[in-house]
Amino acid sequence: VPYSLNHNGLCFLWAILAQVIHRFANPQAPNWLTPGPVASTIRPRLAKRGYFMSIDSVYSDLTLKNGAKMALLVMDGLGDIATAATDYKTPLEAAVTPNLDALAKDSAQGRLIPAAHGITPGSGPGHLGLFGYDPLEVEVGRGVIEALGLGLELQPGDVAARANFCTLDADGLVTDRRAGRIETELCEERCAKLSANIKQIGDAEVIITPGKGHRFVIIFRGADLAGPLSDTDPHREGLPIAESQPDDPNCAKAQKAAKLVGEFYKAALPLLAGLEPANGFLMRGIAHQPDIPMFAERYAMRPACLAVYPMYKGLAQLVGMTKHEGPQTIEEQFQKYKELYDDYEYFFIHYKYTDMHGEDGNFQAKTRAIEDFDKALPILLEKKPDVIAITGDHSTPCALKGHSWHPQPVLLHSAASGSDKLERFTETHANRGSLGIIEAKHLIRLMQANALMFDKFGA
Incomplete structure (x- = not known):
């Protein structure tokens, strides 16, 4: 061998060998060296280590600042x-x-x-x-996006959700996912009612901020919280509010956040009972802010x-x-x-x-x-x-x-x-x-x- 290999180089050679063996054993298996969902995650990591030319680095090297609009x-x-x-x-x-x-x-x-x-x-x-x-x-997560759009400053570990006021029937089934697109003023009234009565769930602070129309944002601020969580929005009428679950069931921080969401519903829904058309709410995009x-x-x-x-x-x-x-x-x-x-x-x-x-x-x-x-x-x-x-x-x-x-x-x-x-x-x-x-x-x-x-x- 005319040159020595560092640890990364040896790992790369082993990876190639494993890929060759895998391809012989499984001819239909995806190849991480060619375009596809596997390559989309493997190739960027290898590019960072210098094994492939990153397309972003190519664009960056070629970019001219010419003041174009x-x-x-x-x-x-x-x-x-x-x-x-x-x-x-x-x-x-x-x-x-x-x-x-x-x-x-x-x-x-x-x-x-x-x-x-x-x-x-x-x-x-x-x-x-x-x-x-x-x-x-x-x-x-959509909650992060909505919170930033309302001018809210998210802190590390905050879990944010975008929420819609909705209409529930006597059996708790969703009859209108947007509460008839209520006016912003009514949304503000409902949010004020929730905020005045629910300031904390467990050890987490709860921040409720109205948006436009039927939309608002809920932020859970506390220790050891993370997302993403599944939506409580069933995404069609005639179904009950869904239970939020961690996307990663093994993540303790996400499990804690999901439990807080459930406790928040138990506290909030009685406050909205009888206040049709906005007598319920659905949460979507429950997550923390990524890099x-x-x-x-x-x-x-x-x-x-x-x-x-x-x-x-x-x-x-x-x-x-x-x-x-x-x-x-x-x-x-x-x-x-x-x-x-x-x-x-x-x-x-x-x-x-x-x-x-x-x-x-x-x-x-x-x-x-x-x-x-x-x-x-x-x-x-x-x-x-x-x-x-x-x-x-x-x-x-x-x-x-x-x-x-x-x-x-x-x-x-x-x-x-x-x-x-x-x-x-x-x-x-x-x-x-x-x-x-x-x-x-x-x-x-x-x-x-x-x-x-x-x-x-x-x-």
């Missing part, structure tokens, strides 16, 4: 499916969108897989993918967030974006973008109503929401960024009244994007676009490439 415009739940009931049109196809169509004629289009084939993502994974983080590797690489460091851009709803502000804050309060409509968001144009290189602008109407199964309302977005678009185009990407974080088909696995359409516009010579921005047109069907996590790198932010790779 880019905007990611997210119409939440934009994607949909065509059915006979809607004359085989989607809301995007039925909408009258002259401004989007004008942009489409000078853009590239395609479809984005939000997480992986066949996987229906929540809003958290959907947005993390758009921000360039692998949603299958970076897991963030995530910051956006500015990862992409060499100063990022800003313009969102109305707390969850999306929280997602942006989680990766280090600066959130700006104030705007309540898409027109105001675009106007604020113009005011902040010189202060940032990257703008994340979120529009909720496409998703909201999709979850209600309201085809006409989702169509109108798309048209409202289109009417406001010229405000942003008055100070046009170098790169524009318009897409959703996932699909929310009206026929399904919820999120789905269907790839969402994406439009990418820049001086370097080229034109796909497509007349409109719709799912059908996106199917014919040059971007093809790609994973959402690659979008930001395409945006950077279109901003001419990458040097040439290799000789």
Whole structure:
């Protein structure tokens, strides 16, 4: 042997030998050296030790800080499916969108897989993918996101949950998971009642903070707590509130947190009894805050967030974006973008109503929401960024009244994007676009490439 091997090198050789033996014995077994779910976890670890070239390190080495401006415009739940009931049109196809169509004629289009084939993502994974983080590797509880979005400071060990007020019948079955989308004022009243009567469960402090509409946040603050825990939301009507369980049954801290959730329900539900329509609540995304690489460091851009709803502000804050309060409509968001144009290189602008109407199964309302977005678009185009990407974080088909696995359409516009010579921005047109069907996590790198932010790779 002409050279000596250190401990890592010997471990690597043993790993290769074990893999070869395993492959001979199990020809159909997954190979961790080729793309796939196994490789997605093994390869990054080996890359950190220098056995493989990390794709992130390649991008980092190639990145040029050229001051280019880019905007990611997210119409939440934009994607949909065509059915006979809607004359085989989607809301995007039925909408009258002259401004989007004008942009489409000078853009590239395609479809984005939000997480992986066949996987229906929540809003958290959907947005993390758009921000360039692998949603299958970076897991963030919705409670953490919502808490950050409300401006709450989470301490190490805090367990946070996003909660919805709901309606329960006399048998304790959920009849409306959103309590008829009660007004924010009623949510604030219910939260105040709970806060006044429940300040502590066991040895943990309980912090209850109202959000918008029927949403609020619960934080358990105490020693030896951890997540993630399963939702108490049964995710459909006609079922009782589910019991929260640790994702890892062997984690003592998560077991303790799950017990606190159960005790909290025992204390809280009697306080809400008889207060229809918000006489119960459901908890989702019960977790603690993870470690995530910051956006500015990862992409060499100063990022800003313009969102109305707390969850999306929280997602942006989680990766280090600066959130700006104030705007309540898409027109105001675009106007604020113009005011902040010189202060940032990257703008994340979120529009909720496409998703909201999709979850209600309201085809006409989702169509109108798309048209409202289109009417406001010229405000942003008055100070046009170098790169524009318009897409959703996932699909929310009206026929399904919820999120789905269907790839969402994406439009990418820049001086370097080229034109796909497509007349409109719709799912059908996106199917014919040059971007093809790609994973959402690659979008930001395409945006950077279109901003001419990458040097040439290799000789």
